[in-house]
Amino acid sequence: LLLLPIGLLVYLTWRRSSLPFPVQQRWLILGCRLLLFTFVILALAGTAWAQPVSQQGTVFVGDISSSTGAQRAFMEQWITSAIRHKRADDQIGIVATGRNALVEQSVSSQFDFSRFESTPDTNYTDLAAGLRLAAAILPANSQQHIVLLTDGQQNLEDALPEAQLLQQQGIRLDIVPLPNTTTADARIDDFTAPSSLRSNEHFTLHLKVYSSVSQAATLRLYLDAKVISQQKIMLSPGQQELSFDMLAPPVGFHSYRATLEASQSAIAQNKEASAFVNVQGPPRILVIEGQPGSGQNIIASLKATHIDVTVGAPSDVPTTLDALAQYSSVVLADVPAISLGNTRMQILQSFVRDLGHGLVVSGGQNSYGVGGYTDTPLEQTLPLRMDIPQHKETPTIAVVLIVESLEEQVQINISKEAAKGVIGLLTPRDQVGISAGYGTLSIKMQKVTDKKAIDKQIDAINPVDPPSYNPDFANAEQELLHTDAKIKHIILLGDGDAYDSYTAQVSKLANENITVSTVETNAMGPEDLATMQQIAQLGKGRFYRADDPSVIPQILLKETERAARRSLINETFNPVVVGNHPILTGLNSLPILNGYVATTPKPAAQMVLVSHLDDPVLAVWQYGLGRVAAWTSDSLGLWTKNWITWNNAPRWWANLVTWTLPAANSSSININGKVNNGEGQITVDLPFATTTSSGQQQVQARIIGPDLSQQTVNLQPTAPERWEGNFPAAQVGAYLLQVTWKGASQKEATLTSTTGLVVP
The missing domain is CATH 2.60.40.10 (Immunoglobulins)
Structure with a gap:
């Protein structure tokens, strides 16, 4: 409509102007002006030149969340059937959506689809994300079409605004509703408990359950991992509320869990719910003993000062942070890293760093460097490094590693990485040679002066599965006898299936002061185990079983350290107080000690007690939100005979542990x-x-x-x-x-x- 008034205005302006041009040129000027204004108006009006498009681009969006698990086959068959009807030049794409959307197959005219291979998070359904991704991959030069296959049960975002946007963009959207494969459902909708309680307080657990039909069900309540209630209930159609009167559990952080077992229930994830409570009261201490009784003096001292103590083995350390959070502090009494495992050490690390709880580590012959703490989460948590202080001339060691192929069941790089870990523990004065099962050294005996070069050689070896270990033992014997090392040691890593008579050869090694230890992994039967155990016994070494190959590096580190015996300082001394500290409150005239495990303090560590060699005996620090205390002597009496008979021993251990306790929670929040x-x-x-x-x-x-x-x-x-x-x-x-x-x-x-x- 603007063309008429603007055209008239241009014409009148042209008529009134006196341009010094011939008539033909003046008419040409008028025509150009009218044409220019016409183009401008058409552009402002959004005029477009439409060309017919015959090619069609279609993206199928499949809802593969948990609620559609039973309909997955229907979606795959439906899409496969639809693809058969496409024309040669049509393009097809597929998107899988759950919590997130993934491109199952990019848009193409050549297509091969039989089932969904993508793995989005199926715990949620975000249909809007699937539609957005489908629109993004549609080709622009085609008739754009999206087909959504879903049950409509979305629980993230809202697909309706996204559908309206597709309509504005000219993209056709079709919905294929999935068939209803279940006629009944039962689920837990809500489960609540007070977040904070006091000791012996009565409280109520509230539970909301839903069922689409009348049906019988079994409801179980758990406190932490223990069943505390199990009852049969009758579910009516609709939602119903259940209440349970409870007494507060022991002091600490606890989880309650409810499970609903019904014969007619669609989604397993909806049949379980959890709630947490924090019971205020005196602190609870978890004492973990490396061996039964290794923490008995600590336990007796803490109980004598009326501290609530729970005693356990390394396997009793919870593998989830919420389960460990019920304790205020954890004491490790001569616990080797292998017994804990990497997962539990990570939980302990987060327990201190993130929750602000405490950790006390007491030494012994299975702790710190000799306990395999090197390069573990536990070493990261401690104020000490496992490096051996260079304060005295330590005995040199020559080690031959015999690394057998672990065959198909275990990746070979586990044994190679384990060998590298041993190299990292040795000093430039030490010597190492590595055999790969060929009866000769694949890596020649050499001083550990260039660890990176040795690591490269380890990467290049190709271990085999020998029929007998005797050739490797005999070769290792000759290599070790030609060294000047004070300590000579062989470590065999294998599965024990090389059956032979080892008595003569291994006994000869032991008589020559060459010890032999074995690490068994992937044994196929008792005969394999017996072979490895016999070799270790004959060789006056130690036998380790490592069914989990990921612990092999820690085993070899521990074995090398124990063989070298560098970390164990067996000397009598009076511990020296470095500075005043709350742990020493009320303590005077500290008894003498007869030894400790040598370590090196980290820069941020605070030294409280040191040895006559200025090594840490008691070191503390703040690690994240929590406190850690490291006692490098023992608690059982190996080096602390005078300490455990000391009148102030109970107060000493109580001071040490209570210093690590976190600030009390405020029950008013x-x-x-x-x-x-x-x-x-x-x-x-x-x-x-x-x-x-x-x-x-x-x-x-x-x-x-x-x-x-x-x-x-x-x-x-x-x-x-x-x-x-x-x-x-x-x-x-x-x-x-x-x-x-x-x-x-x-x-x-x-x-x-x-x-x-x-x-x-």
């Missing part, structure tokens, strides 16, 4: 956490009048995920005494929430509290 659409939501209610003072205050939540990842969220005030915040909760599992309130004034006490939530 109420924390509520929930998960909605993959996002955790924290609500913190503070005591009345807490936030009325002037100045800048801070409420901070530290979140530890199921994989021990950490994030910190600064909460914002939303009402008087109420603070809220959100955090991503993508992973399934237990999250621990530690909330801290800091007042504007340094004089105000800091309030802290811990709770948790579970993403099912």
